[in-house]
Amino acid sequence: MLEVQDLGIRFGGLHAVRDVTATIPAGHITAIIGPNGAGKSTFFNLISGFYKPTSGRIRFQGEDITRLRTHEVVSRGIARTFQTTTIYKELSVLDNAMIGHRVRTRAGLLDALLRTGRERRDEEESRAGALRALERVGLAAQAGRPAGALTQEGQKRVGIAMALSSDPKLLLLDEPAAGMNPEETVNLMALIRELVSGGLTVALVEHKMSLVMGLADGIVVLHHGQKIAQGTPGEVSRDPAVIEAYLGGHAHGGQMGQTITATTTGAPRA
Numbered sequence: 001m002l003e004v005q006d007l008g009i010r011f012g013g014l015h016a017v018r019d020v021t022a023t024i025p026a027g028h029i030t031a032i033i034g035p036n037g038a039g040k041s042t043f044f045n046l047i048s049g050f051y052k053p054t055s056g057r058i059r060f061q062g063e064d065i066t067r068l069r070t071h072e073v074v075s076r077g078i079a080r081t082f083q084t085t086t087i088y089k090e091l092s093v094l095d096n097a098m099i100g101h102r103v104r105t106r107a108g109l110l111d112a113l114l115r116t117g118r119e120r121r122d123e124e125e126s127r128a129g130a131l132r133a134l135e136r137v138g139l140a141a142q143a144g145r146p147a148g149a150l151t152q153e154g155q156k157r158v159g160i161a162m163a164l165s166s167d168p169k170l171l172l173l174d175e176p177a178a179g180m181n182p183e184e185t186v187n188l189m190a191l192i193r194e195l196v197s198g199g200l201t202v203a204l205v206e207h208k209m210s211l212v213m214g215l216a217d218g219i220v221v222l223h224h225g226q227k228i229a230q231g232t233p234g235e236v237s238r239d240p241a242v243i244e245a246y247l248g249g250h251a252h253g254g255q256m257g258q259t260i261t262a263t264t265t266g267a268p269r270a
Ligand SMILES: Nc1ncnc2c1ncn2[C@@H]1O[C@H](COP(=O)(O)OP(=O)(O)O)[C@@H](O)[C@H]1O
Pocket: 011, 014, 016, 034, 035, 036, 037, 038, 039, 040, 041, 042, 043
């Protein structure tokens, strides 16, 4: 579904992502893992058009999307959540999902101004997209409540609904389980599985190895911006380069290294 080839971006002297060639297959859950600062969020920023690569190509469903702007990438069917999702706690759950639809599908303020004649139609479109997204994350019944009144897990679901409101084919989740307790994490895994069995393709960045190992069909491992491994959870957790990256004294070292070796292969989806 998505192929990146020799993808790279430099910030001054820092090669945040370097020569990454990888695929995200349709209908699968692909996890992107790696120590802090490995380039995972930057990788998502490149795919979603927030950053322009300094080298390489990105193809999505056969089309070269390397140079497209963010809303053009969205219109092709890619949406993302951010590592820290901003939800508007005082606004309703529905309003949040509608805002998600607008910021993802419009080119910017000027575009919004020029399209004033279509305002009503746009509003209807945003509402319909938002309602469908809320249904998919199980929040339809809470649409009228202030988002801030939901639990932490509910608020995470709002963030996912904001991304789903543009009806993507590929959803990129950046650390979706951050700040969640074990029970909430299990619920989130069930939601992701449900979305994928409904036809969505998911790529996620995640630090919680229990989630990654239990959920992912395939894992891409980044380290210092480079891909050091790609394979099934079982293959990756046995890979000497991966073990070295996690145990080799870098930022996240021991903690993740132990989790990765202690956990066995990923369970296949039902
Ligand atoms: N906009 C930016 N400008 C400069 N450096 C950046 C920018 N975005 C990311 N970086 C750097 O790129 C590296 C990778 O960052 P990031 O992709 O956020 O890592 P990860 O998500 O794997 O923890 C880090 O060293 C980070 O400081």
